[in-house]
Amino acid sequence: MITRIKYNPKEIEGKWQKLWEAEEMYHAPDNSPKPKFYNLVMLPYPSGNLHMGHWYNFAPADAYGRFIRMQGYNVMQPMGFDAFGLPAENAAISHGVQARTWTLANINTMRKQLRMMGAQWDWQREIISCMPDYYKWTQWLFLQFYKQGLAYRTKAPANWCPGCNTTLANEQVLPNGTCERCGSVVIRKEIDQWLLKITDYAEELLNFSKIDWPEKTMTMQRNWIGRSEGAEIRFFAEIDGRREEIPVFTTRPDTIYGVTFFVLAPEHPWVEKITTPEHKAEVEAYVDQARHMTEIERMSTEKEKTGVFTGGYVTNPVNGEQVPVWIADYVLMGYGAGAIMGVPGHDQRDFEFARKFGISIREVIRPEDEEPSDPDTWTEAKEHLGVMVNSGPFDGTPADEAIDKVTRYLEEKGIGKFMVTYRLRDWLISRQRYWGAPIPIVYCPTDGTVPVPEEQLPVWLPEHVEFKPTGESPLRYEPEFLNTTCPICGGPATRETDTMDTFMDSSWYFLRYADPHNDKQPWSAEAMKRWLPVDQYIGGAEHAVMHLLYARFFIKALRDMGHLEFDEPFIRLYHQGIVLGPDGQKMSKSRGNVVAPDEYVEKYGADTVRGYMMFMGPFDQGGVFKADNLEGVWRFLNRFWSVINDNWVEGKVDRTETSESKAIERLRNKTIKRVTEDLGNFHFNTALAALMECNNALIKQQNEPVARSAAFRQTLETMMQLLAPMAPHITEELWHLTGHTGSIHLTAWPSYDEALTHDEIFTLVVQVNGKVRERFEVPAGISENEVRKLALYNPRVASFIGDATVQKVIYIPGRLVNIVVRNG
Ligand SMILES: [Zn+2]
Ligand SMILES: [Zn+2]
8 A cells, every 4th residue: 555645736736737838748840640639629819817618618528638649639729819909908007008018918817827727728829819920910811801802891880889999899899789898879870991701601600511510509500691592583673764774683583563562671772863862861861860760770670661762762672663662660781782672572671561551462372271361450470481472473472482483574674683791791900099900901092992912911909009098099199000101002091090800810720739839921831731620619699690600701812722631710619608697697706707717727726627627517508516416526526536545555556356356357448438438429427427436435345355456546646547538637646656757638438348338147047946947138247135035025936835834945056046845
């Protein structure tokens, strides 16, 4: 027995962390003969505090990476910081500290906290997105998109937050139309902005065939892209004596004969042209009012429909009918063509609009088994498919042919065509903010918009700036930044002062990890071939749409430009759940229910906190943080520590096989199988449960002779290895205490014999007075009491005993039972 030492995580964790780092144990070499595995967690924002949410994402992710590594892979598990963005700038504004200073100080704190976790981060690959050696390449990427026509500048209405004095992406506007950061009501404002043409990739982004992602995430991306098939139909009108066409998109061309009105978005360029003088005042007032509403308000299905008649008419191209033109705020410029044909009989929004304004409703679609009915008696639109009625030459066309037939007709007549539209819009990357990568564009009075030549990158972001209360980017007030010379004519020019959305930085960081120190290129072709794509990506489900969609877009666009040779960034994706505060609510500063991991690491050690994160419940479901439950994991680790310490036999072990030692060997194999399968499926909680059960079984037998058997000792050894990914420090310490040399984390994952993972059974022979009367199978570990019962109450055996008196039952374990009876 080795000397008894108390489990003291404080002493051992720091020691091993230093040693692992000194030995570069977790650096993934570029020239390993082993197969690669790229295990990635989402790039954290350097808020300055590693919170429970980070631990819950990173600790199990690390256990997974360690598990893969012990299976013989060259695992790359990098870490870095998504270091640009608003909070640093807000800190600069409110505390007067420079954004860079604040950010780098936070990164220092977080690095320490990340080291405390004892994860296998490959620190040699660290990237920090706000450093010039990184953002230089973000700017380079922007230029590639620009060259390709995938980055463009246009005046576009933007969500504008008066509180933050900045534009917001749609996703940053809450459903109630307020700013996600400060709660101010978001308004619309027209400004010059840079966008990336993600819409060019809408169709390919709908294809998920090369990735293994959660169904829910793929569905969210599909909905976000919002593909719909239908037809473009061109209505027309006489304007200033000329025939002008106005296209609309509809998913239901089969309802074209049901059009009784036409609606333009208030911003539609036709509004001015088509409004008659009598309606001008009313229309202008309505347009002005709509300008002050958010898109979300306008699209709300709860909101009562409003609108005004323009006095103008358009012609329905299929039947020549004159259709009155209205404007209404529920039609948006950004979607479709900013105009719709009103079919109140078969579209609910149009139905509500028609009812409110007394516009007639027509039935043109009817289910086969339905009688004709008066639309004036309807309480809602009939949106389902059906047979075409009141539709001229199309009357009687069945539901399954209607859309195709009308679309073909439109194409033949040259008044419309088949069309696919997407809800997805181009990605607004301009931020009127300081703390981001400057957009590498120069404006010259002579040459206009000029991209900065690649050899002049990076466009340096000034490190010290002054914030003025105007809310404008301080870059506008930095003459050294703003004023430059034109790369074409050499004359005076000014720089673009918008910086890039931080989602630009996070759309490619996983490429840079593969080649972090390359100062000639953002990455080399060899590095891409070696490490990409990411094999396993682990992060929050809140990124289902933006980050994960933008990164996919980047990869596809860069592939088409010839910079990459793969199609998808992340092959497998896993979303962990959310850790809630002790009150069962989402942790937030305002609720005061934020639990800091550091105090628990201080009290119990990182292994217990790691273990607790994993034992909380299924990894994808999160859970409520309960400090008491840390005790449970702490006790397990202490028992585990004692079992190894108390039972590790130095020198000789007993190699004799007994039924007890065979049972231990079965337990060992069963435990390997369970833990292997569970870790491979992110079922950390059940993997730990299997180890706890195994540990308890060993404790029960530690005072028996079997505790000195080879099987027992091997089980102790196996348990250390199985626990190593989840609790890396305690297992490393025990591994060395038990005389092993080299790191436990460099050992090969234990394998198991499938045959030994099933419960052993044997055939029990039942004799009555020495004669074999019955045989049946029973489990190996069965007790004598159980055997007696099974034998005596077996119907066949009972028939041989009859009325005789049972005198004796003799049991030879593992073989037979003899029932001695006497008649009379
Ligand atoms: Zn705001
Ligand atoms: Zn110029």
